[in-house]
Structures are given as C-alpha cells and as structure tokens.
Amino acid sequence: MAGKQVQVRFCVPDLQKERANCSFNKEEITNIFDGGEHNTETRRKLQNIIFSDPNLQDPIPPDYMSHEQRYENELRKAVYVMKKFMTDPQLQDIGGGPEAIKWMYNSILRHAIHKDGNPLMLHFGMFLGAIMGQMSEEQQAEWLPKAMSGEIIGTYTQTELGHGTFLRGLETTATYDPVTDEFIIHSPTITATKWWPGGLGKTSSFAVVMAQLHIRGQNYGPHPFVVQLREHVTHASRPGITVGEIGPRLGLNSNDNGFLRFDNVRIPRTNMVMKHSKVLKDGTYVKPKSAKLSYGVMVLTRVGICYDVCWQLMRATTIATRYAAVRHQSELEVGEAEPQIIEYQTQQYKVLPMIASVYAIWFAADTLRHTYMEVQKNINKGSDLDLLPELHASSCALKALFSTDVTDGISVMRLGCGGHGYLASSNLPRIYTSTTPSQTYEGENTVLWLQVARFLIKSFREASKGGRLQPSVAYFKNHQTQTRRITDLSNSGLVSGYERSVLSMLEAVAKQLQQYSEEGMRYEHAWNACSVRLVNVAKVHARYIVCDQFVKALAKYEGSSGVRQIMDQLCRLYMIYSVTNDQGILLKSGALTPDQCNLLEEELGELLAALRPEAVNLVDAFDLHDEVLDSTLGAWDGDVYNRLYNEAMKSPLNKVDVPDAYYKYLQPLMKSNL
Ligand SMILES: CCCCCCCC(=O)SCCNC(=O)CCNC(=O)[C@H](O)C(C)(C)COP(=O)(O)OP(=O)(O)OC[C@H]1O[C@@H](n2cnc3c(N)ncnc32)[C@H](O)[C@@H]1OP(=O)(O)O
Numbered sequence: 001m002a003g004k005q006v007q008v009r010f011c012v013p014d015l016q017k018e019r020a021n022c023s024f025n026k027e028e029i030t031n032i033f034d035g036g037e038h039n040t041e042t043r044r045k046l047q048n049i050i051f052s053d054p055n056l057q058d059p060i061p062p063d064y065m066s067h068e069q070r071y072e073n074e075l076r077k078a079v080y081v082m083k084k085f086m087t088d089p090q091l092q093d094i095g096g097g098p099e100a101i102k103w104m105y106n107s108i109l110r111h112a113i114h115k116d117g118n119p120l121m122l123h124f125g126m127f128l129g130a131i132m133g134q135m136s137e138e139q140q141a142e143w144l145p146k147a148m149s150g151e152i153i154g155t156y157t158q159t160e161l162g163h164g165t166f167l168r169g170l171e172t173t174a175t176y177d178p179v180t181d182e183f184i185i186h187s188p189t190i191t192a193t194k195w196w197p198g199g200l201g202k203t204s205s206f207a208v209v210m211a212q213l214h215i216r217g218q219n220y221g222p223h224p225f226v227v228q229l230r231e232h233v234t235h236a237s238r239p240g241i242t243v244g245e246i247g248p249r250l251g252l253n254s255n256d257n258g259f260l261r262f263d264n265v266r267i268p269r270t271n272m273v274m275k276h277s278k279v280l281k282d283g284t285y286v287k288p289k290s291a292k293l294s295y296g297v298m299v300l301t302r303v304g305i306c307y308d309v310c311w312q313l314m315r316a317t318t319i320a321t322r323y324a325a326v327r328h329q330s331e332l333e334v335g336e337a338e339p340q341i342i343e344y345q346t347q348q349y350k351v352l353p354m355i356a357s358v359y360a361i362w363f364a365a366d367t368l369r370h371t372y373m374e375v376q377k378n379i380n381k382g383s384d385l386d387l388l389p390e391l392h393a394s395s396c397a398l399k400a401l402f403s404t405d406v407t408d409g410i411s412v413m414r415l416g417c418g419g420h421g422y423l424a425s426s427n428l429p430r431i432y433t434s435t436t437p438s439q440t441y442e443g444e445n446t447v448l449w450l451q452v453a454r455f456l457i458k459s460f461r462e463a464s465k466g467g468r469l470q471p472s473v474a475y476f477k478n479h480q481t482q483t484r485r486i487t488d489l490s491n492s493g494l495v496s497g498y499e500r501s502v503l504s505m506l507e508a509v510a511k512q513l514q515q516y517s518e519e520g521m522r523y524e525h526a527w528n529a530c531s532v533r534l535v536n537v538a539k540v541h542a543r544y545i546v547c548d549q550f551v552k553a554l555a556k557y558e559g560s561s562g563v564r565q566i567m568d569q570l571c572r573l574y575m576i577y578s579v580t581n582d583q584g585i586l587l588k589s590g591a592l593t594p595d596q597c598n599l600l601e602e603e604l605g606e607l608l609a610a611l612r613p614e615a616v617n618l619v620d621a622f623d624l625h626d627e628v629l630d631s632t633l634g635a636w637d638g639d640v641y642n643r644l645y646n647e648a649m650k651s652p653l654n655k656v657d658v659p660d661a662y663y664k665y666l667q668p669l670m671k672s673n674l
C-alpha cells in the first residue's frame with residue numbers, strides 16, 4: 001500500500017470482541033521477541049520516526065512501477081535511510097547501536113520500507129559481514145569506515161553461472177604475481193561468470209569475490225578477495241570488468257541481482273581477505289586453522305535467515321489470523337448467522353500451529369545464534385574449533401527446516417485467506433516470493449540436508465565406538481541400550497520419540513550403506529544411492545532439535561503465569577502438530593503405537609479449541625505495525641472490505657472509464673461483428 005496512514009486505534013466489532021478478553025500480558029510477549037522492554041521501546045520510537053517520514057513514501061504503489069522505477073525508488077529510500085541514520089539527531093538520541101541497526105534493516109526496513117528487495121541489502125548483510133568476520137584487524141581498519149559511511153558499496157559474489165552449490169568447482173581464478181605483488185582475477189569461461197549476487201548489477205562499486213587461489217601453478221581452493229568494480233564518482237565499470245543485472249525474478253525484483261566477468265583484473269595482494277589464510281609477499285601460503293573458515297560468512301547468513309523467515313511467518317500469521325476473525329462464510333448450523341471462519345476447526349488448524357511455529361523457530365534460532373557467538377569467540381581467541389562441526393550441522397539443519405516450514409506456512413496462510421489472499425494488496429504473494437528463495441540461497445536445502453546427514457552418520461559411528469559427541473547428537477550415546485517404544489506422551493516423551501526415530505532411521509540407512517560397500521560399491525555411490533533416506537533422517541533430526549529447544553526454553557522462562565500458560569499450550573500444540581505430521585515415521589520406528597497417535601490427534605483438537613479465543617491476541621502480541629504488514633487483510637483495524645475497495649481504485653486501468661486499448665483492439669473487432 002502506498003499511503004502511510006497513522007495507526008488509528010479503531011477496529012471493527014469482530015476484532016473488538018476478540019481483543020476484549022485476553023488471558024495474558026501481550027506486552028510481555030512483545031518484549032520476548034524484541035529481546036527486552038527497553039528494546040521494544042526503542043523499536044517503537046524508530047518506527048515512529050521512519051513511518052512518519054514523507055521521504056520514505058512510495059509515489060505510487062510499487063506494483064504499478066516499471067522495473068527501473070522500482071530499482072530507483074528502493075535505492076532512493078535505502079540511501080536516504082542510510083544518511084538519516086548517520087546524521088539525524090533524533091535517531092542518534094535513541095541509540096543507533098547494533099540492536100537498533102538490526103531492527104532497522106531486518107524488520108522495519110526489510111518489511112515495511114523495502115517491500116520487494118533492497119539494493120543495499122547485501123552491502124549491510126554479507127559485504128559488511130565479510131569485512132567484520134573475515135578480514136584481519138589492519139584490513140578492517142582500512143575497509144570498515146569506508147563501507148559504513150557509504151563511500152564504497154559492496155556485495156558478496158560467490159555463485160557462478162556454472163556452480164553455486166559446489167564451491168570447489170568455482171572457476172574464477174586469483175593468480176598471484178610475486179613480481180608486482182598483485183593477484184590477477186580472471187573469468188576463464190562463460191560458466192565462470194559470477195551470477196546472482198544481490199546489489200551487483202548497478203549498485204555495488206566493490207565486491208568480495210570468491211576465487212580459486214593459484215600460487216606458482218598450485219591451486220589452494222576458493223578464497224575471498226576484495227575487488228573494485230566501478231570507478232569512484234563516475235561509477236563507470238572499471239577496465240577488465242563486465243557487470244550488469246540478470247533480469248526479472250520470481251520476487252525481490254528491486255535488488256539488482258547481477259552478473260560479473262573479469263578479464264585479467266589486477267588487485268593488490270593485500271586485497272585478499274586475510275583473517276584466516278594469508279599469502280605473503282614472497283608467495284608463501286599461510287594455512288588457516290580450518291579450510292572451512294573462509295565459509296564463515298555463509299554460516300552467519302544461515303543463522304540470520306532463521307530469524308528473517310521467522311519475521312516473515314509473523315507477518316503472514318498476523319494477516320491470516322486477523323482476516324479469519326473478520327471474514328464470515330457459510331454456516332455452522334443451518335439458518336444461523338454465518339460464523340467467523342476462524343470458528344472452523346480446519347481454519348484453526350491452518351493458523352494456530354503456524355503461530356506456535358513462530359515461537360519454536362525463535363527459540364531454536366536463539367540457541368543457534370549463541371552457538372555461533374561461542375564459535376566466533378573461540379576463533380578470535382585462537383582457541384580450538386571443536387564446536388565448528390556442530391555449528392555447521394545445526395545452521396544447515398535449521399536454515400533448511402525453517403525456510404521450508406515458513407515457505408509452506410505462508411502458502412497455507414494465503415490459501416486460508418481464500419481468493420483475497422491471492423491479491424497483491426493482501427501482501428501474502430510478496431511475503432511468499434520474498435521467502436521462497438531462502439530455500440535456495442545460502443545453500444540449496446537438499447544440499448544442506450545432505451551436509452546434516454554426513455554429520456549424523458559420522459556421529460552415529462562415533463557413538464557406536466563410544467566416542468565423543470557434539471551437543472546436538474549427545475542423545476546418540478544411549479542408542480544401543482534404548483528400547484524404541486515411548487510410554488509417556490508428555491513433551492519430553494515426544495522429544496524422546498523423535499530421538500528414537502532418528503536413531504532407528506540412522507541404523508537402517510547405515511546398514512544399507514554398509515551393505516552397498518560390502519557389495520563393492522564405492523562409498524560416494526553408496527551415499528548417493530541412500531540419499532533420499534539420508535535427507536529424511538536429517539529432517540527428523542532437525543525437528544527433534546526444534547522441539548527439544550522449545551521445551552527447554554519454556555523450562556527456563558521466568559515471566560508471568562499467564563504468558564507461561566499460553567506458551568505451554570503453544571509448545572504442546574507445536575509438539576503434537578509435528579508428531580502427528582510425522583506419525584508415519586514415528587509409527588514405523590516403533591516409537592509410537594496407533595492408539596497413542598489417536599490420543600494425540602484428540603488432544604490436538606482440544607488444543608485448537610482452547611487456543612482459538614486467544615488467536616487474535618497472540619498475533620497482536622507480535623506487535624507488527626500496519627506498515628510492516630502492508631496488507632489490506634491484516635491491518636490492525638480489520639477494516640478489510642473498505643481497504644480492498646480503496647486499493648482496487650489505485651489500479652491505473654481505473655483512471656479512465658474506457659482505456660485506449662479498447663479503441664485500438666476491441667472496438668474494431670466488435671464493430672466488424674455488428
Ligand atoms: C536475507 C538474506 C540474503 C541472502 C543472500 C544470499 C546470498 C548467497 O546465496 S551467497 C552464496 C551461498 N552459497 C552457498 O551457500 C553454497 C553452498 N555450498 C556449500 O556451502 C559447500 O560447498 C558445501 C557445504 C555444500 C560442500 O562443501 P565441500 O567443500 O564440498 O565440503 P564437503 O566435502 O561436503 O565437506 C567437507 C567438510 O567440511 C565441512 N564443512 C562444509 N562447509 C562447512 C562450513 N561452512 N563450516 C564448517 N564446516 C564445513 C563438512 O561438514 C565436511 O566435514 P567432514 O569432512 O568432517 O565431514
């Protein structure tokens with residue numbers, strides 16, 4: 001929606017009724033997602049400043065803009081916000097610290113201001129991420145101030161036309177020339193063309209480029225280098241650089257995703273990103289502690305994606321839940337008034353488990369973030385990297401699980417809004433198209449599941465030998481002594497059911513791998529022949545992690561009893577929703593019996609009924625401003641039909657009663673048929 005209306009505290013009677021009785025303190029829940037009372041206050045202040053600024057309004061709804069207009073409009077806003085953030089005393093006063101920046105870019109800007117991609121997103125995400133996480137202190141001192149001030153704008157260019165997943169297959173080369181103390185960056189083939197990076201097409205003047213490091217004829221594998229792409233001031237592409245935009249995509253069309261080719265471009269040796277590995281002047285290669293440390297920006301971004309998709313799910317559930325309370329359709333009893341569609345159990349089953357999923361994702365993402373920070377601390381201290389495999393496996397597992405769950409969940413929310421959910425003005429289509437690429441970028445999900453499976457199989461073998469296990473697979477240690485069946489259907493019983501199912505699946509697939517090997521198949525081929533089963537077990541392990549974290553987070557919760565009670569119900573709903581969806585797996589592994597599944601299904605129905613009266617209050621507690629929702633169906637006031645009608649009036653086709661196209665095409669046809 002184009003207009004920036006002030007949030008009016010009027011709401012339609014249906015929503016008034018829903019909000020009249022709330023069993024818990026909504027503000028306490030808002031504080032959980034903001035990370036504390038003070039943060040909620042700061043976020044709201046930021047929102048007020050940003051949303052009341054006329055410079056951040058769209059002149060016309062972006063859906064009616066051309067490709068170029070969209071790009072220009074988003075770039076205008078992105079640059080304006082960057083400057084405002086650096087200079088506006090109001091923003092300085094409320095503290096522009098890291099937390100504030102996080103909300104600005106993730107929630108307020110990403111969702112409200114930049115509706116379909118932000119040309120500076122990769123600059124603030126991965127370019128700055130690479131500088132801060134991958135550069136030496138001296139390099140940071142040189143590059144960080146320039147990047148923070150906007151003197152240079154950068155992106156992260158790794159993927160090529162020929163290779164995205166298989167990093168070792170990248171073809172761009174960085175060849176060291178000891179005579180001039182430079183690297184020569186080159187794209188030897190068409191498939192070496194960098195392809196996809198956000199902000200690359202027209203925005204970035206610099207890029208972190210992943211290229212194969214060659215020294216004296218030896219290839220040391222992919223490493224990151226900083227390369228200048230465009231001249232200062234004129235912004236013209238530099239000699240030897242061919243760069244442009246890759247054209248329209250399913251979504252995120254304002255983000256000028258680009259292509260890039262190098263024709264023997266020379267950069268100083270010191271432009272190699274050198275926190276972990278180094279090349280000395282004489283060409284000596286200094287090895288990192290782990291070759292995978294140069295993949296660190298990807299790990300950080302995978303953690304970020306878990307939160308990002310969670311915010312998207314908050315938006316989609318808020319829209320669909322409010323709409324379900326406002327929309328009336330059909331009859332529950334013949335002759336009675338049409339009920340709110342949220343009275344239908346099937347509708348409750350669409351929205352309530354997704355609301356519960358928001359909490360599940362949030363708590364698991366938070367634990368993952370802490371693991372990331374722990375590993376980062378150890379890297380900086382130069383101590384051991386013991387937790388690195390755990391971080392890699394968990395970040396792959398949760399990024400893959402959450403991006404899939406949320407994309408599917410948004411689709412269910414759209415369907416839950418019937419035909420109106422298909423309208424752009426509901427914002428559900430755009431929330432969907434902005435979320436679904438997270439299943440592909442930062443590691444295609446199937447590929448990430450296989451990374452998780454690799455870790456599980458290794459750990460399973462380790463457990464059989466009584467070896468040391470990483471925290472997320474500590475439960476493997478009991479696998480040989482445990483009976484499969486669970487007797488208790490409490491949350492911890494169900495978590496245990498997942499553990500046993502993972503172990504049973506692993507046992508089966510490890511046996512199959514072994515059998516193939518004994519039959520003479522090479523391990524890699526045996527792995528491929530088992531990979532559907534391997535992906536399946538990785539998914540179940542990921543679900544186990546999330547269920548386990550949800551239960552653990554609540555055990556530690558020290559807030560009010562009202563919030564505690566509602567979160568307990570949501571946790572229970574998430575557990576039963578997950579287990580009943582996976583019941584085939586839990587039955588097959590012998591963890592559950594059909595009678596137990598029936599009991600859980602009964603309880604699911606009871607939980608939906610118990611949570612139904614709180615549905616609107618629960619999404620209100622996410623505290624998403626109307627500008628963040630940007631939806632005719634989900635606004636706080638529930639004035640759905642007026643909003644739908646008013647949005648339709650903005651269609652350029654409605655400017656005139658009879659469009660020119662009629663006179664050009666239809667009139668001649670219709671006349672000739674007279
Ligand atoms: C809002 C957000 C905006 C986002 C914008 C999106 C930006 C992008 O998309 S940027 C591009 C992202 N690209 C990708 O993610 C590419 C995905 N591919 C990869 O990560 C890797 O190549 C991968 C993991 C698939 C395979 O790597 P490869 O070097 O072949 O490793 P592989 O041989 O399978 O494994 C070697 C070992 O390294 C480990 N390893 C692999 N990656 C990592 C890592 N990142 N950290 C730690 N260990 C790792 C493996 O676990 C394995 O360990 P072990 O031998 O002990 O079992």
Ligand SMILES: Cc1cc2nc3c(=O)[nH]c(=O)nc-3n(C[C@H](O)[C@H](O)[C@H](O)COP(=O)(O)OP(=O)(O)OC[C@H]3O[C@@H](n4cnc5c(N)ncnc54)[C@H](O)[C@@H]3O)c2cc1C
Pocket residue numbers: 122156157158159162163164165166195196197198252257437440441442443444445446447450
């Ligand atoms: C919106 C968007 C933004 C992006 N932004 C950036 C960016 O800023 N910078 C950047 O560098 N890149 C970016 N990318 C690229 C992205 O990271 C890659 O597309 C992604 O890593 C997947 O790689 P691919 O395209 O090569 O897919 P492929 O690997 O070719 O995948 C195709 C199919 O092959 C399967 N497959 C591949 N390998 C295996 C395997 N080993 N085992 C089993 N199956 C396999 C996959 O599962 C998939 O089904 C972006 C992509 C998108 C869509």
